[in-house]
Amino acid sequence: MPPTFPPAMFRRFLLSSLLSLAGLSQAANQPNILFIFCDDLTTQAISAYGDKRKLLQTPGMDRLAKEGIRFDRCLVTNSICGPMRAVIQTGKYSHLNGFFNNSNSTFDSNQQTFPKLLQKGGYTNAVIGKWHLMTDPVGYDYWHVLPGQGAYYNPPMIDNGKPVKHSGYTTDIITDLSLEWLKNRDKTKPFMLMMQHKAPHREWEPPIRHLGHDNDRVYEEPETLFDAFEGRTKAVSDHDMGIERTMTDGDLKLKPPGGLTEDQLKYWNEYYEPRNAKYHAANLTGKELVKWRYQRYMHDYTACVKAVDDSVQRTLDYLDKEGLAENTIVILSSDQGFYLGEHGWFDKRWIFEESLRTPFLVRWPGVSKSGTSNGKIVSLLDLAQTFLDIGGQPQPADMQGRSLVPLFKGEEPADWRKSFYYHYYEYPVPHRVRPHYGVITDRYKLVHYYKPDVDDWDLLDREKDPLETKNFYNDPAYAETVKELKVELARLQTEVKETLPPPRKAHGNKAFDGEPEASAPTKKGKGKARAQAN
Ligand code: CA
Numbered sequence: 001m002p003p004t005f006p007p008a009m010f011r012r013f014l015l016s017s018l019l020s021l022a023g024l025s026q027a028a029n030q031p032n033i034l035f036i037f038c039d040d041l042t043t044q045a046i047s048a049y050g051d052k053r054k055l056l057q058t059p060g061m062d063r064l065a066k067e068g069i070r071f072d073r074c075l076v077t078n079s080i081c082g083p084m085r086a087v088i089q090t091g092k093y094s095h096l097n098g099f100f101n102n103s104n105s106t107f108d109s110n111q112q113t114f115p116k117l118l119q120k121g122g123y124t125n126a127v128i129g130k131w132h133l134m135t136d137p138v139g140y141d142y143w144h145v146l147p148g149q150g151a152y153y154n155p156p157m158i159d160n161g162k163p164v165k166h167s168g169y170t171t172d173i174i175t176d177l178s179l180e181w182l183k184n185r186d187k188t189k190p191f192m193l194m195m196q197h198k199a200p201h202r203e204w205e206p207p208i209r210h211l212g213h214d215n216d217r218v219y220e221e222p223e224t225l226f227d228a229f230e231g232r233t234k235a236v237s238d239h240d241m242g243i244e245r246t247m248t249d250g251d252l253k254l255k256p257p258g259g260l261t262e263d264q265l266k267y268w269n270e271y272y273e274p275r276n277a278k279y280h281a282a283n284l285t286g287k288e289l290v291k292w293r294y295q296r297y298m299h300d301y302t303a304c305v306k307a308v309d310d311s312v313q314r315t316l317d318y319l320d321k322e323g324l325a326e327n328t329i330v331i332l333s334s335d336q337g338f339y340l341g342e343h344g345w346f347d348k349r350w351i352f353e354e355s356l357r358t359p360f361l362v363r364w365p366g367v368s369k370s371g372t373s374n375g376k377i378v379s380l381l382d383l384a385q386t387f388l389d390i391g392g393q394p395q396p397a398d399m400q401g402r403s404l405v406p407l408f409k410g411e412e413p414a415d416w417r418k419s420f421y422y423h424y425y426e427y428p429v430p431h432r433v434r435p436h437y438g439v440i441t442d443r444y445k446l447v448h449y450y451k452p453d454v455d456d457w458d459l460l461d462r463e464k465d466p467l468e469t470k471n472f473y474n475d476p477a478y479a480e481t482v483k484e485l486k487v488e489l490a491r492l493q494t495e496v497k498e499t500l501p502p503p504r505k506a507h508g509n510k511a512f513d514g515e516p517e518a519s520a521p522t523k524k525g526k527g528k529a530r531a532q533a534n
Pocket residue numbers: 039040080081082201335336
């Protein structure tokens with residue numbers, strides 16, 4: 001005879017049985033996903049990646065590498081903030097998801113995205129921090145985002161559609177809000193949390209606690225700080241993103257940022273004012289000026305990264321404390337890499353390695369092998385399908401990446417990609433980087449700068465020229481290589497459904513700004529999360 005319960009007790013018994021079954025099935029099939037995403041964080045600033053300059057120690061991120069997998073060649077499809085976020089949401093290239101650039105694209109949130117599919121598959125989703133897609137997030141049970149680029153200090157934010165104002169340092173606030181959401185989330189479901197930092201985006205404003213973190217050390221300079229672009233095309237040499245020609249007083253902290261409280265400004269000035277006075281007295285010019293700027297840039301950038309690393313440590317500790325670590329996949333990445341003085345640059349955009357490659361660390365307890373690395377070409381394009389695969393959901397056929405789950409498990413699929421397609425659009429503002437597309441392999445990159453006043457080809461050979469300071473395109477010794485790469489480029493363009501020449505319209509957006517075909521009034525995003533440019 002089955003036990004008899006009063007109806008209310010029976011309902012409770014049934015409910016708790018179902019919940020525990022759900023818990024079991026979650027443990028087996030639907031692990032939690034914590035995606036820690038940074039803005040303009042680059043591998044050179046993460047100690048686990050072993051940059052020879054040793055710019056900074058990052059014990060939090062290094063812990064992820066030590067307990068998981070370090071991917072050494074995670075590439076972006078279009079090295080700039082908003083567009084890569086759209087690629088992650090959709091698993092599609094810019095020309096199909098319609099978000100081409102930061103200056104005039106608006107994300108069409110009616111299209112298929114991975115969070116919508118995960119939500120249907122039983123997950124509770126949240127996005128907290130930088131969003132930058134100009135329309136409100138869809139597919140999330142909770143969202144609390146910065147408008148546009150957001151501020152480093154005392155940021156206004158949007159809490160599920162409602163404007164709110166916070167006090168303090170944004171990296172810390174995003175961490176607090178994320179841990180708070182984890183604490184209060186619907187615990188009957190697996191979660192997918194996108195914890196998205198603004199840092200270390202320009203203008204690299206450090207937290208007060210890390211001002212002077214480097215004790216005024218002298219940072220080693222990159223070998224190409226004074227790259228003169230000899231023998232290079234106009235497309236490469238005629239940029240506006242140089243430490244020498246482009247950095248502003250705000251970038252260099254020769255004036256304080258707006259929006260600080262009286263107290264914050266006091267500590268800020270205590271650090272910068274005496275150093276700025278010395279700088280002014282020295283009256284530097286030419287190379288000496290560039291060298292000084294590089295040092296200031298490294299202090300500020302690494303201080304911002306240090307705060308992100310604090311956040312990673314706090315978050316991993318929280319997972320440990322709450323017993324969540326075992327059943328949560330943690331992925332740390334960034335929307336692209338960044339130049340820390342290489343070629344004399346800051347910023348991103350180019351197909352060159354520093355901004356093409358982005359950090360990618362994965363810890364999946366019981367699945368990923370600790371302390372390993374993987375050099376295969378993977379991409380943020382793969383994330384949508386990866387997240388769906390992790391959550392046991394089908395991967396739509398029109399997504400253009402490939403699930404990374406087999407690589408997380410240590411498998412080596414024989415048919416893994418050997419080449420990758422890239423396309424950058426934003427021109428001329430803010431940094432005068434000509435639109436370009438290209439094919440990337442382990443060794444080579446063949447690039448076409450096609451617009452508006454250039455028609456330049458570049459062939460990079462990372463084996464012969466790891467710093468990417470030479471163009472082998474017209475070298476007769478490479479004629480066969482160029483021919484083969486052009487065939488591969490055409491094959492990839494067909495595969496990704498590229499149509500040339502651009503521009504074309506997708507999801508209401510034009511690929512190019514400031515041209516006759518894009519001269520219609522810029523569409524205003526109806527969402528409150530609209531971004532400003534850059
Ligand atoms: Ca970015």
